[in-house]
Amino acid sequence: MSITVEPRTAPRSTPGTGVPDDKIPSGPLEQRWEKHKGQMKLVAPANRRRYSLIVVGSGLAGASAAASLAEMGYGVRCFCYQDSARRAHSIAAQGGINAAKNYQNDGDSVYRLFYDTIKGGDFRSREANVYRLAEVSTAIIDQCVAQGVPFAREYGGHLSNRSFGGAQVSRTFYARGQTGQQLLLGAYSALARQIGLGNVDMHPRTEMLDLVVVDGHAKGIITRDLVTGKVERWAGDAVILATGGYGNTFYLSTNAKGCNVTAAYRAYKRGALFANPCFTQIHPTCIPVSGDYQSKLTLMSESLRNDGRIWVPKKHGDTRPAHQIPEDERDYYLERKYPSFGNLAPRDIASRSAKEVCDEGRGVGPGGLGVYLDFADSINRLGEKTIADRYGNLFQMYERITGEDPYRQPMRIFPAVHYTMGGLWVDYNLMSNIPGLHVLGEANFSDHGANRLGASALMQGLADGYFVIPYTIGDYLAREGKSEVTTDHDAFREVESQTTERVDKLLSVNGRRSVDDFHRELGKVMWDYCGMGRTREGLTKALERIPELRDDFWNDVRVLGANEEYNTSLEKAGRVADFLEFGELMCRDALEREESCGGHFREEYQTEEGEAMRNDKDFTHVAAWRFQGDGIIPTREVEQLHFEFVELATRSYK
Amino acid sequence: MHLTLHVWRQKNGDDSGGFVTYDAPDVSEHMSFLEMLDVVNEQLITDGIDPIAFDHDCREGICGTCSMVINGSPHGPERATTTCQLHMRHFKDGDEIWIEPWRAKAFPVIKDLVVDRSSFDRVVQAGGFVSVNTGGAPDANALPIPKAAADEAMDAAACIGCGACVAACKNASAMLFVAAKVSHLASLPQGQVEREQRVWRMVVQMDEEKFGACTNQFECEAACPKEISVSHIAKMNREFGRSVRRVG
Numbered sequence: 001m002s003i004t005v006e007p008r009t010a011p012r013s014t015p016g017t018g019v020p021d022d023k024i025p026s027g028p029l030e031q032r033w034e035k036h037k038g039q040m041k042l043v044a045p046a047n048r049r050r051y052s053l054i055v056v057g058s059g060l061a062g063a064s065a066a067a068s069l070a071e072m073g074y075g076v077r078c079f080c081y082q083d084s085a086r087r088a089h090s091i092a093a094q095g096g097i098n099a100a101k102n103y104q105n106d107g108d109s110v111y112r113l114f115y116d117t118i119k120g121g122d123f124r125s126r127e128a129n130v131y132r133l134a135e136v137s138t139a140i141i142d143q144c145v146a147q148g149v150p151f152a153r154e155y156g157g158h159l160s161n162r163s164f165g166g167a168q169v170s171r172t173f174y175a176r177g178q179t180g181q182q183l184l185l186g187a188y189s190a191l192a193r194q195i196g197l198g199n200v201d202m203h204p205r206t207e208m209l210d211l212v213v214v215d216g217h218a219k220g221i222i223t224r225d226l227v228t229g230k231v232e233r234w235a236g237d238a239v240i241l242a243t244g245g246y247g248n249t250f251y252l253s254t255n256a257k258g259c260n261v262t263a264a265y266r267a268y269k270r271g272a273l274f275a276n277p278c279f280t281q282i283h284p285t286c287i288p289v290s291g292d293y294q295s296k297l298t299l300m301s302e303s304l305r306n307d308g309r310i311w312v313p314k315k316h317g318d319t320r321p322a323h324q325i326p327e328d329e330r331d332y333y334l335e336r337k338y339p340s341f342g343n344l345a346p347r348d349i350a351s352r353s354a355k356e357v358c359d360e361g362r363g364v365g366p367g368g369l370g371v372y373l374d375f376a377d378s379i380n381r382l383g384e385k386t387i388a389d390r391y392g393n394l395f396q397m398y399e400r401i402t403g404e405d406p407y408r409q410p411m412r413i414f415p416a417v418h419y420t421m422g423g424l425w426v427d428y429n430l431m432s433n434i435p436g437l438h439v440l441g442e443a444n445f446s447d448h449g450a451n452r453l454g455a456s457a458l459m460q461g462l463a464d465g466y467f468v469i470p471y472t473i474g475d476y477l478a479r480e481g482k483s484e485v486t487t488d489h490d491a492f493r494e495v496e497s498q499t500t501e502r503v504d505k506l507l508s509v510n511g512r513r514s515v516d517d518f519h520r521e522l523g524k525v526m527w528d529y530c531g532m533g534r535t536r537e538g539l540t541k542a543l544e545r546i547p548e549l550r551d552d553f554w555n556d557v558r559v560l561g562a563n564e565e566y567n568t569s570l571e572k573a574g575r576v577a578d579f580l581e582f583g584e585l586m587c588r589d590a591l592e593r594e595e596s597c598g599g600h601f602r603e604e605y606q607t608e609e610g611e612a613m614r615n616d617k618d619f620t621h622v623a624a625w626r627f628q629g630d631g632i633i634p635t636r637e638v639e640q641l642h643f644e645f646v647e648l649a650t651r652s653y654k
Numbered sequence: 655m656h657l658t659l660h661v662w663r664q665k666n667g668d669d670s671g672g673f674v675t676y677d678a679p680d681v682s683e684h685m686s687f688l689e690m691l692d693v694v695n696e697q698l699i700t701d702g703i704d705p706i707a708f709d710h711d712c713r714e715g716i717c718g719t720c721s722m723v724i725n726g727s728p729h730g731p732e733r734a735t736t737t738c739q740l741h742m743r744h745f746k747d748g749d750e751i752w753i754e755p756w757r758a759k760a761f762p763v764i765k766d767l768v769v770d771r772s773s774f775d776r777v778v779q780a781g782g783f784v785s786v787n788t789g790g791a792p793d794a795n796a797l798p799i800p801k802a803a804a805d806e807a808m809d810a811a812a813c814i815g816c817g818a819c820v821a822a823c824k825n826a827s828a829m830l831f832v833a834a835k836v837s838h839l840a841s842l843p844q845g846q847v848e849r850e851q852r853v854w855r856m857v858v859q860m861d862e863e864k865f866g867a868c869t870n871q872f873e874c875e876a877a878c879p880k881e882i883s884v885s886h887i888a889k890m891n892r893e894f895g896r897s898v899r900r901v902g
Contacts, residue, residue, distance in 0.1 A: 514699045
């Protein structure tokens with residue numbers, strides 16, 4: 001394999017041949033999905049078993065898709081890197097799942113959920129996709145309840161809801177602080193049933209290392225068995241990636257340690273467009289870093305902001321303990337800057353404000369990288385018991401990690417990378433520009449624009465898996481017909497040998513630095529230059545530094561052991577090698593998006609008050625990157641976003 | 655602090671394995687147990703020694719991947735805490751720590767501290783679900799469920815499937831794991847239709863996987879990081895008795 005060094009400066013990309021048709025139906029917004037469903041081709045029940053589908057990933061999107069497609073009669077193979085499908089990282093979502101049920105009679109509707117999501121995404125997502133998401137949200141709750149998901153209930157036996165992440169209606173369904181776990185276990189149980197029935201062939205501890213494209217269509221994947229090291233070929237009529245986000249490019253994030261970009265990035269290198277890679281979400285309420293050994297960051301549910309007040313000292317470099325700082329010397333900066341939303345300002349705004357006060361030297365805790373989240377007022381008002389009922393498990397988790405008691409002293413929190421809105425480009429059918437390659441959940445880009453609202457990730461993962469792909473995949477299969485390609489095809493042989501070569505190369509460098517050491521360094525570059533505040537200067541620096549680091553990696557990484565064994569260093573090395581290429585793509589996308597929107601804040605583009613300044617004239621579009629070869633600047637394709645039903649407005653939470 | 659680790663090293667399932675002693679000279683009290691092992695592994699890699707393999711993923715106590723017996727206790731000494739959430743402040747300078755994999759016939763060792771827990775998956779595949787296909791579910795509020803039933807279901811459903819219950823049990827019994835799922839679904843109206851078949855099939859599969867019998871020692875509850883109560887085992891026994899009459 002050739003590793004080419006890219007030019008040290010960052011020349012601008014050139015526009016390419018454009019994105020394919022987005023397949024968005026015409027007509028009134030609320031009729032589009034219905035109309036589209038009526039027009040798609042179908043595969044008859046008796047014919048479905050002839051088709052074999054590959055699902056990569058077993059989180060909310062992957063498990064729900066694999067189970068639903070198997071129920072319909074398709075032959076399904078499902079792969080996950082975890083030791084069991086039940087452990088995918090969707091399991092860690094705490095807060096809840098949105099749905100436009102309007103059970104609380106407080107004015108919610110499909111339209112309102114749609115509008116909140118479009119606005120929350122800072123008008124960088126597609127109207128039709130988002131509307132469909134809001135539309136199918138209600139069926140998700142029905143489905144989950146039917147599976148036995150134990151959502152929180154009122155004494156009358158009906159489902160309980162709460163307002164979440166600043167929403168002005170109560171539309172969030174939850175299962176204590178473990179909503180993601182319960183939804184995933186629901187999808188996992190549906191998947192387990194299909195595995196038991198022999199309709200899904202499940203491969204845990206198996207990682208997808210490449211995509212096989214034959215005559216322009218996705219026809220299979222190459223995997224590595226993480227226990228035996230066996231590299232294998234799998235052919236299918238379509239490939240569905242539900243492989244999650246790429247937050248671990250930053251090394252430190254709230255993602256699980258194994259989350260990675262490899263499947264999506266390999267698909268990109270095989271021709272799939274990667275859309276808006278710079279759109280990353282930094283979550284405001286995480287536990288701050290405590291030392292160099294830090295391996296991941298822990299998120300504290302956003303629901304804490306319902307009763308906690310965020311503040312820092314007014315004075316710079318004030319090192320007094322919190323309780324010694326009198327009320328009039330505290331700056332409740334979110335309440336001050338955003339009186340109507342206050343502590344419930346959306347994630348991007350809350351995170352950026354925390355960074356601002358820390359940059360000013362008013363941060364608290366070690367290194368000044370933290371702000372207080374204070375429950376003293378709520379405890380006085382409601383009593384410790386009520387607070388314990390609401391947040392007991394979160395308080396316990398905080399104490400366990402920090403050794404500090406949040407009932408007695410304020411929590412210290414700091415933003416951390418949490419979710420990535422960017423992902424592989426897909427059309428309305430969730431199919432990428434490579435026919436046959438479908439992308440679901442966090443791995444695609446389509447629904448959250450430049451910022452995701454709280455409790456919407458679970459909604460999207462399950463919407464894609466339960467209620468979109470089962471309809472849209474039939475349209476592709478019916479048009480394409482049964483694939484004749486087998487794993488004996490030359491394309492499989494070639495991709496497999498490239499995969500094996502790459503593994504061998506990783507093992508043969510035998511340098512001095514560990515994989516984690518490189519990952520940490522990349523993470524620091526990404527956080528410093530492509531984190532909460534981005535500048536032309538910083539991004540340019542990152543675009544110089546990342547290729548250097550990548551060269552160092554391929555010359556100096558140390559991966560011990562062999563391929564034919566359980567080898568965690570080798571696993572990590574392959575993933576980090578991809579992060580080292582992908583990080584560059586993120587920085588390039590951030591550099592060329594010369595505006596501030598959602599989670600993407602370019603310091604050059606802000607109002608005098610420090611608010612994000614969008615540039616609707618030049619950037620009301622999706623930037624989709626097309627790989628052109630190692631060492632060649634990818635082309636930046638543009639999909640114009642059309643707002644026919646909502647007016648582009650400045651997001652204001654003041 | 656300065657610690658001495660005795661870690662179970664086993665190349666693969668065929669290897670007999672044994673303890674190897676490592677020095678951990680510079681451990682911060684704020685590290686998690688797994689971060690401490692990360693640091694030890696970095697040093698091993700520098701020294702050209704194969705790093706210690708252990709399972710882990712979310713590192714926030716919910717995915718159920720991490721699994722090691724620390725000084726004889728699954729997930730270590732702290733109550734209701736997974737290994738990834740166990741912090742080094744619970745140890746003291748000079749401590750010797752013994753680290754082993756889950757030990758059970760149904761959880762064969764893959765390497766070092768990593769075991770194969772696919773037996774749990776097969777137990778769920780045998781019946782740990784409600785047989786409902788996607789689509790066509792009635793409105794979620796059509797069937798009110800008493801809060802107490804929903805809460806009881808949630809108490810059981812909180813199980814993370816880590817296997818500490820099996821590792822803690824002298825018989826390597828999986829009763830708590832299986833009971834948690836049986837109890838979760840038996841508490842809800844949605845679980846009623848398949849109530850008898852479910853418990854029957856799951857118990858049959860549990861036995862086939864070579865998990866041991868339950869002798870009511872309750873070590874499982876003590877070791878469970880999610881504090882799943884053994885009362886669910888009592889409930890499963892009742893459910894099983896009922897199913898013997900109707901299914902068996």
